[in-house]
Amino acid sequence: MGKTIAEKILGAHCQQAVSANDIVVADLDYVMGQDGTSPLAIQAFREMKGQKVFDPRRVAMIIDHSAPSPLEGVSALHALMRDFAREQGFNFYDIGEGVCHQLMPEKGNVVCGDLVVGADSHTCSYGALNAFSTGVGSTDLAAAMISGKLWFKVPESFKFVLNGQLPAGVYAKDLILYLIGQVTADGATYMAAEYVGEAVRALSVEGRLTMSNMAIEMGAKAGLMEADEKTLAWVQQHSQREPRPVTSDPDAVYARVEEYEVSNLPPQVAKPHTVDNVAPITEVAGTPIQQAVIGTCTNGRLEDLRIAAQILQDRKINPQVRFIVAPASRRIMLEAIKEGVLQTLIEAGAAVVTPGCGPCVGTHNGVPSDGENVIPTANRNFKGRMGNNKAFIYLASPATVAASALAGEIADPREFIR
Amino acid sequence: MKFNGRVHKFGNDVNTDYIISGRYKFKTLDMKELAKHVMEDLDPDFYNKVQSGDFIVAGTNFGCGSSREQAPWAVLYAGVSVVIAKSFARLFYRNAINCGLPLVECDTDRIEPGDELEVDLAQGVINNLTRGEVLPIKPLPGVMIKILQDGGLAEHFQKYGTFNFG
Numbered sequence: 400m401g402k403t404i405a406e407k408i409l410g411a412h413c414q415q416a417v418s419a420n421d422i423v424v425a426d427l428d429y430v431m432g433q434d435g436t437s438p439l440a441i442q443a444f445r446e447m448k449g450q451k452v453f454d455p456r457r458v459a460m461i462i463d464h465s466a467p468s469p470l471e472g473v474s475a476l477h478a479l480m481r482d483f484a485r486e487q488g489f490n491f492y493d494i495g496e497g498v499c500h501q502l503m504p505e506k507g508n509v510v511c512g513d514l515v516v517g518a519d520s521h522t523c524s525y526g527a528l529n530a531f532s533t534g535v536g537s538t539d540l541a542a543a544m545i546s547g548k549l550w551f552k553v554p555e556s557f558k559f560v561l562n563g564q565l566p567a568g569v570y571a572k573d574l575i576l577y578l579i580g581q582v583t584a585d586g587a588t589y590m591a592a593e594y595v596g597e598a599v600r601a602l603s604v605e606g607r608l609t610m611s612n613m614a615i616e617m618g619a620k621a622g623l624m625e626a627d628e629k630t631l632a633w634v635q636q637h638s639q640r641e642p643r644p645v646t647s648d649p650d651a652v653y654a655r656v657e658e659y660e661v662s663n664l665p666p667q668v669a670k671p672h673t674v675d676n677v678a679p680i681t682e683v684a685g686t687p688i689q690q691a692v693i694g695t696c697t698n699g700r701l702e703d704l705r706i707a708a709q710i711l712q713d714r715k716i717n718p719q720v721r722f723i724v725a726p727a728s729r730r731i732m733l734e735a736i737k738e739g740v741l742q743t744l745i746e747a748g749a750a751v752v753t754p755g756c757g758p759c760v761g762t763h764n765g766v767p768s769d770g771e772n773v774i775p776t777a778n779r780n781f782k783g784r785m786g787n788n789k790a791f792i793y794l795a796s797p798a799t800v801a802a803s804a805l806a807g808e809i810a811d812p813r814e815f816i817r
Numbered sequence: 818m819k820f821n822g823r824v825h826k827f828g829n830d831v832n833t834d835y836i837i838s839g840r841y842k843f844k845t846l847d848m849k850e851l852a853k854h855v856m857e858d859l860d861p862d863f864y865n866k867v868q869s870g871d872f873i874v875a876g877t878n879f880g881c882g883s884s885r886e887q888a889p890w891a892v893l894y895a896g897v898s899v900v901i902a903k904s905f906a907r908l909f910y911r912n913a914i915n916c917g918l919p920l921v922e923c924d925t926d927r928i929e930p931g932d933e934l935e936v937d938l939a940q941g942v943i944n945n946l947t948r949g950e951v952l953p954i955k956p957l958p959g960v961m962i963k964i965l966q967d968g969g970l971a972e973h974f975q976k977y978g979t980f981n982f983g
């Protein structure tokens with residue numbers, strides 16, 4: 400019987416053939432924590448009598464969620480992380496370096512075939528690079544830092560066959576929002592999503608990262624893709640480590656297979672307060688907005704900033720709108736400066752904040768007021784997500800966010816693309 | 818492992834931002850302090866109402882959203898003994914077991930707010946004392962029972978120094 404990517408990668412990391420639902424203890428290639436989860440993991444590390452991390456070259460911690468620190472309490476937790484990183488000598492990325500899920504691939508910490516855990520739910524992002532990566536909690540992170548291992552239940556797989564080509568003005572973000580709307584917030588719980596087909600191959604690696612990033616929003620444990628020339632070129636450009644591409648066998652067994660034709664897909668928006676509350680743009684166009692945000696681990700990459708700049712070139716955002724831009728990493732910010740992309744955005748009215756999570760999770764940098772509508776390129780719109788449970792969050796693509804910032808209301812980007 | 822208490826009932830898709838909001842979790846490692854805000858956005862009075870040993874009972878996909886382990890810790894520190902739901906999101910599931918918070922999957926439609934329950938994990942049943950009903954529950958995988966019996970993953974590691982499911 401054939402194997403899926405998930406079964407093969409997990410099997411390769413415990414040196415045995417495994418099938419869905421087996422429980423295994425597997426060796427990890429990389430372990431990551433961010434500032435919301437690492438302090439608790441450090442506490443657990445001590446409690447577990449950990450002495451040294453299993454391999455400092457395979458551990459990273461990142462300060463991105465509340466960076467720079469807005470509060471004394473947060474500063475103390477950041478200091479705890481810095482001390483621990485110095486003591487252990489692993490890779491440490493301090494404020495301004497970027498958001499964890501951008502840095503892990505960008506710094507070359509992930510290659511095809513890897514098994515990676517991160518104490519952050521969107522760790523599933525690296526599935527776009529043909530790695531099995533998944534989110535864990537702080538105690539799991541501590542156990543992984545000590546032993547270099549973690550236990551896993553081998554997931555069943557859910558195959559999404561995506562045929563056709565996305566039309567102009569419609570992006571990876573629209574596609575993944577559409578799929579989440581179709582299968583719902585728990586449609587792939589415990590499963591590994593596997594995205595295949597012409598529409599996936601046509602995406603850039605950046606677009607693929609957006610799709611894998613949001614696999615968790617349908618409950619999935621991973622959002623996997625096969626490696627092609629684009630993946631390999633990208634990985635080799637960023638990492639010294641040898642990629643080990645893994646493909647699913649033609650006779651692999653899937654718990655569910657769904658096929659979609661994407662050629663006529665309109666831009667999509669997830670309405671408050673759940674990510675699966677998805678509607679085509681026509682249904683929400685005209686909703687007034689007070690804040691627009693481009694950034695986050697979902698859509699804060701150079702390609703995203705370029706798309707926004709293309710729409711905003713020589714235009715000014717609506718005076719009723721606050722427009723916040725948080726590049727996903729320092730490197731992206733520098734490239735955006737060199738290309739003039741950032742200048743375009745600033746001239747249009749953007750407030751640029753430190754590379755990192757930006758306003759995504761309500762810890763700093765742009766908490767909305769009561770009753771306000773926000774349109775970010777983020778991945779979650781739960782009540783209270785951006786720090787105010789009386790605000791309303793609409794998730795969309797960078798193009799839709801840029802068009803909406805111009806219009807002062809949710810707007811169809813196809814009307815603004817030049 | 819046997820627990821007695823009253824039911825506090827919630828709906829489907831209770832996410833980790835509702836269990837403990839991001840605006841608190843970044844500030845402190847003091848779980849007693851975080852526990853005061855548990856479920857606050859769904860029921861502002863929850864922390865005051867919940868008695869030690871009580872149960873959170875919910876619909877499908879409980880704990881969806883972020884990997885924050887503060888969510889199960891806050892539930893545990895608020896005094897909740899077991900969370901009972903139709904289904905759980907996998908990150909919450911893992912984290913809860915690692916913290917030593919037992920979870921039970923069963924059909925929760927027949928459990929009402931305020932019901933008195935006796936949850937018997939070893940026997941795999943819930944006795945609804947208010948309604949005189951017995952509800953079967955789905956047994957946990959062996960690895961999880963082992964971690965719970967050790968008192969959580971930190972205690973498991975203290976004992977063995979690594980994973981030991983032998």
Ligand code: SF4
Binds near residue numbers: 757
């Ligand atoms: S950008 Fe948002 S979703 Fe991504 S890691 Fe940061 S807080 Fe989480």
